[in-house]
Amino acid sequence: MEINAAALKEKRRMLWILGALVLLSIVFYMTIDVNLSNSKFLAFSMKLRTPKMVAMVVAAFAIGAASIVFQSVINNTIVTPCLLGMNSLYTLIHTVIYFFFGAASIFVVNAKASFLLDLVMMVVTATIIYGVLFKKTNYNILYILLIGTVLSSLFGSMQEAMIRVMDPNDYDNLLLTLVAGFDNINGEIIVLCIVLLLLVAFFLRKDIALLDVITLGKHQAINLGVDYDKCIRRMLIGVTIYIAIATAMVGPVSFLGLILSNLSRQLLKSYRHTYLILGASMIGMLSLVAGQILVEHVFTYAIPVSIFITLGGGIYFLFLLLSAKKG
Amino acid sequence: MTIERLKKKYDGKSVVKDISFEIPKGKIISLIGPNGAGKSTVMGMISRLIAKDGGNIKFEDKDLAKWKSKELAKRLAILTQHNNVQMKLTVRELVAFGRFPYSGSHLTAEDLEMIDKAIEYMELKEYENRFIDELSGGQRQRAYIAMVIAQDTEYVLLDEPTNNLDIYHSTNMMKMVRRLCDELGKTVVLVLHELNYAAFHSDYICAFKDGKIAKFGTVEEVITKEVLSEIYNVEFEIMKIAGKPLTIYY
Incomplete structure (x- = not known):
């Protein structure tokens, strides 16, 4: 039974409309300017477009879900994992592996092994760093933001320092994997990523319901019988894996998470995380696919889609900060 | 205890x-x-x-x-001083969280009845579909108490x-606390200045x-x-x- 059936129905309808729009944009992206009469041309365009399309869908889901969950865990809607340096941490770890193992090692040559090692190290370090950070500052958002920004540039400079003393051949190799973007997708790990995303979602499905309660604040959550610390830890691990996957596949996209989570919250005005996550991911898919269509067919690859995102996201972030002041 | x-x-x-x-x-x-x-x-x-x-x-x-x-x-409920919600949450949705220990997020007919009772008890019927962050301090406090009532704990x-x-509002709050004890038989512990x-x-x-x-x-x-x-x-x-x-x- 539901406490507010009418409002819920409306929210479900919004999600269906979003879903339909996503499907439409995907179909449009796959078929625009394709020569359907010649099967060889068709096969070629599909081969080019399918990995890109899948990567966009996966990245949108990973970033949207991770941002919503992360925001609810620290109870603030203008912070994203990215803002606190999770992306830079991933880049740093990736560099460290190249630095110590060298370009000939299995962890570099084999994309899957490389990704899995990245992932394990990322989960371990990020849960320790961010877990301690949240606990020590007692979830005080100002400190978290401050320390997070410092961490972000610290990881960045550490990575830069390493690059400078690196073997030039290793560096060359590293750069190829670091500049992943929507036009240069790390295709070898797509299947692995999808499996991982689904596994994590399956294991955390119960915690998502607890997240609704956790947004009432730590004390209320404990009062209502939630094992707070354990749940937060599990959620953080999930977020880390999602961010690692997104970064490995399409590279760092700074403001995407912020845009997606806030648009989803504004659109759905709901506290239900299943809805918010679905909303954020679908808005992500829609904007990424639409953006990519623009990039490929209007700007003919002159401007990559991440530039649009960073530009729009930066402005949107300022807008959020300024409008939050008033309220 | x-x-x-x-x-x-x-x-x-x-x-x-x-x-x-x-x-x-x-x-x-x-x-x-x-x-x-x-x-x-x-x-x-x-x-x-x-x-x-x-x-x-x-x-x-x-x-x-x-x-x-x-x-x-299910036995003991606590309400602390600082409660701020970042979510868009209506009074009724907040009160419904009081049933979380019993039914999780799948409410039963009995839960709905408890929620309605708690809302009526705190005289919040006319605000039940308003968002928490749009209420005055007194109304918000009452909404939280209603949640505690819906939680239906002895303590x-x-x-x-x-x-x-x-x-x-504080006088009403204290009268309310007295009623919780006298009418609903609850044990109430308060920190008061x-x-x-x-x-x-x-x-x-x-x-x-x-x-x-x-x-x-x-x-x-x-x-x-x-x-x-x-x-x-x-x-x-x-x-x-x-x-x-x-x-x-x-």
Whole structure:
């Protein structure tokens, strides 16, 4: 039974409309300017477009879900994992592996092994760093933001320092994997990523319901019988894996998470995380696919889609900060 | 609920020193005392929000730490002072969270009935579809109390429920607390700063000073010139109004 059936129905309808729009944009992206009469041309365009399309869908889901969950865990809607340096941490770890193992090692040559090692190290370090950070500052958002920004540039400079003393051949190799973007997708790990995303979602499905309660604040959550610390830890691990996957596949996209989570919250005005996550991911898919269509067919690859995102996201972030002041 | 030799230290400084007392069932117990006397910390420990550094808390003949958090949530509810929600949440949705320990996010017909009752009890019917962040302080406080009522626990712990409320709303809040105890048979523990509310509406008072219990007893035993002057270091006059001792200080 539901406490507010009418409002819920409306929210479900919004999600269906979003879903339909996503499907439409995907179909449009796959078929625009394709020569359907010649099967060889068709096969070629599909081969080019399918990995890109899948990567966009996966990245949108990973970033949207991770941002919503992360925001609810620290109870603030203008912070994203990215803002606190999770992306830079991933880049740093990736560099460290190249630095110590060298370009000939299995962890570099084999994309899957490389990704899995990245992932394990990322989960371990990020849960320790961010877990301690949240606990020590007692979830005080100002400190978290401050320390997070410092961490972000610290990881960045550490990575830069390493690059400078690196073997030039290793560096060359590293750069190829670091500049992943929507036009240069790390295709070898797509299947692995999808499996991982689904596994994590399956294991955390119960915690998502607890997240609704956790947004009432730590004390209320404990009062209502939630094992707070354990749940937060599990959620953080999930977020880390999602961010690692997104970064490995399409590279760092700074403001995407912020845009997606806030648009989803504004659109759905709901506290239900299943809805918010679905909303954020679908808005992500829609904007990424639409953006990519623009990039490929209007700007003919002159401007990559991440530039649009960073530009729009930066402005949107300022807008959020300024409008939050008033309220 | 029995509390034995409870201790808490913050950064090596003892804030709660060896406190023992018993919470009588079906009564209203107010914890009073100057700032930093340890009353809120004690409240935090008996509600499992703050970890204790020593001592025992027995709840229904079982160690509080051994209770499953979810089971405890059906027996004991706590409302702290600072509640801010970042979510867009209506009053009715907030109150519905009180049923979370029972049904998770899948509410039953019985849950809906409890939610409606709690909303009516706190006279929130006309606001039930308003968002929490659009309410006044008094209305929001009432919404949270309604959630606690929907949680339907035998024990209700309220940390400074009258804080930030004006005279009208705090008086109503205290009357409400009395009704919770008299009509619904709940045991209510409050942390209060206003001595006269404590004196007028509670059954027992536990007065703290410097991390220790200065005096625990019935209202008549604790609200006396000698006890209060000793605790607060201020001159007190006691007057009897409507059969209750009320305090005057200046």
